[in-house]
Amino acid sequence: MGGKSGPSNNQMVQFQMEQARKAEQKENLRQARLDQGKGAIDELFGPDNFGDEFFNKYKDASLNYALPQLETQYDTAKTGMTADLARAGLLRSSSAGYAQGLMENQNAVQEAGLRAKADTDTSALRQSIASQQQQAYNQLYQTEDPTVAANTAANSAANAQLTQPNTGALGDMFKPIAIGLGSAVAPVYGANAANSYLNPRSPTGSGSMTNTA
Amino acid sequence: MCDPISMIGLALSVGMAYANYAAQEDMANQQQAANDSWVDYQRRQAADFQKRDEALRRNAEAARSASLTELTPEKQKAAQENEEARLDKDLTPEEVANLEKGDPNTLAGKMLSGQEGAGDYAKTNIQAQIQQAAIEARKRIQALAAVQSYGGSQFGLTNRANTILNASGQDIRLAGNERAGELAAYNVAKAVEPIKIVQHGGQSLGAGAAAGAQIAGSGLGNAMASGMSV
Numbered sequence: 493m494g495g496k497s498g499p500s501n502n503q504m505v506q507f508q509m510e511q512a513r514k515a516e517q518k519e520n521l522r523q524a525r526l527d528q529g530k531g532a533i534d535e536l537f538g539p540d541n542f543g544d545e546f547f548n549k550y551k552d553a554s555l556n557y558a559l560p561q562l563e564t565q566y567d568t569a570k571t572g573m574t575a576d577l578a579r580a581g582l583l584r585s586s587s588a589g590y591a592q593g594l595m596e597n598q599n600a601v602q603e604a605g606l607r608a609k610a611d612t613d614t615s616a617l618r619q620s621i622a623s624q625q626q627q628a629y630n631q632l633y634q635t636e637d638p639t640v641a642a643n644t645a646a647n648s649a650a651n652a653q654l655t656q657p658n659t660g661a662l663g664d665m666f667k668p669i670a671i672g673l674g675s676a677v678a679p680v681y682g683a684n685a686a687n688s689y690l691n692p693r694s695p696t697g698s699g700s701m702t703n704t705a
Numbered sequence: 706m707c708d709p710i711s712m713i714g715l716a717l718s719v720g721m722a723y724a725n726y727a728a729q730e731d732m733a734n735q736q737q738a739a740n741d742s743w744v745d746y747q748r749r750q751a752a753d754f755q756k757r758d759e760a761l762r763r764n765a766e767a768a769r770s771a772s773l774t775e776l777t778p779e780k781q782k783a784a785q786e787n788e789e790a791r792l793d794k795d796l797t798p799e800e801v802a803n804l805e806k807g808d809p810n811t812l813a814g815k816m817l818s819g820q821e822g823a824g825d826y827a828k829t830n831i832q833a834q835i836q837q838a839a840i841e842a843r844k845r846i847q848a849l850a851a852v853q854s855y856g857g858s859q860f861g862l863t864n865r866a867n868t869i870l871n872a873s874g875q876d877i878r879l880a881g882n883e884r885a886g887e888l889a890a891y892n893v894a895k896a897v898e899p900i901k902i903v904q905h906g907g908q909s910l911g912a913g914a915a916a917g918a919q920i921a922g923s924g925l926g927n928a929m930a931s932g933m934s935v
Binding site: 496497498499500501502504505508509511512515516518519522523526527530547570573574577578583584585586588589590592593594596597600601603604605607608611612614615618619622625626629633 | 728731732735736739746750792795796797798801804815817818819820822823824827830831832833834835837838839841842843845846849853857858859861864867868871875878879882883886887889890893894896897898899900901902903904905
């Protein structure tokens, strides 16, 4: 007789559902890869590789290079100043204290400046490492391949370990303190005080001292 | 009276019409069931998608709010002060700190060779000037520490904010990427069509009923015509 009803597009609907299932599975796998890749990147750029120890090592290396140069220049300037003061007969005078104060001030400020520079250099290194981490993330999202991301991160980490502190020579860190010249310190001390400081033995003769900084 | 052929045709027509009606009802029921099943499927897919999407949105929101919590004015101020204190200590050479405090040994160590034999007055005067120089240097170093703590230092405000926002940004980016993927997968499920039920052989039933009706009608017509002619 006929007249039975039935689905006309069953095969197509089953295919569509199968595609939906596959899309979901694929997305789950993709998310798992992303999570895995992000975990790998976070670990490679984490505290185990790039903790305070790593950055302190860089900063210390920078300081260990720069500070001895400063110390050498300080010692040289101090020796020269001692000789100049002795020649001017001011070694045991208050004028010597003034000169020594200038030098100690310069030394302290210059050292602090070098320390600050080492800190900002280390800060730049931190930013560089963070930038590399971002690049590794970018590659992860572009490829959705955790292996590529991990390799990129590992290479970046290895390169970062090779980063060198600034090894340029320091310029002259100490401005010469002229001893035995005219009373150029008058603007600082006032004319009378300058005269008394600069020429303790002979107000009109040698034995003057001035800061040319 | 009605002839047998007409009666058979009428019965056939009625039977076929009923069968046709039953088949159509069956098809409607099957279509309804298929539609219900499709609605259930779509509802499940939508609910699953909404659940996953909401979880990922919450992840992103948690990252965003956590970063904001770390960037409140109070926390930024505290971070800046901590950094300033760290820098103040870090930038100050130990010797300068001792000179500033007037540590006698450190001050004595700063005397030049040849000054040992100076009188107490001269020595005190020289050391006082050295200490004063250290005090002034410390003030400059403190100012330097304060300036650095706002920007360029390792844990200064700029770096700190960048670090916090980078970390939360990556969590938000991951959640956003996964949400987009979820949406794409959901769209595939959303495109699944409902099953369409059709009637196989339905036309022959209708045709049978029509043929039966034609026979019955024809027989009845003939009978009526012969009756009128008498």
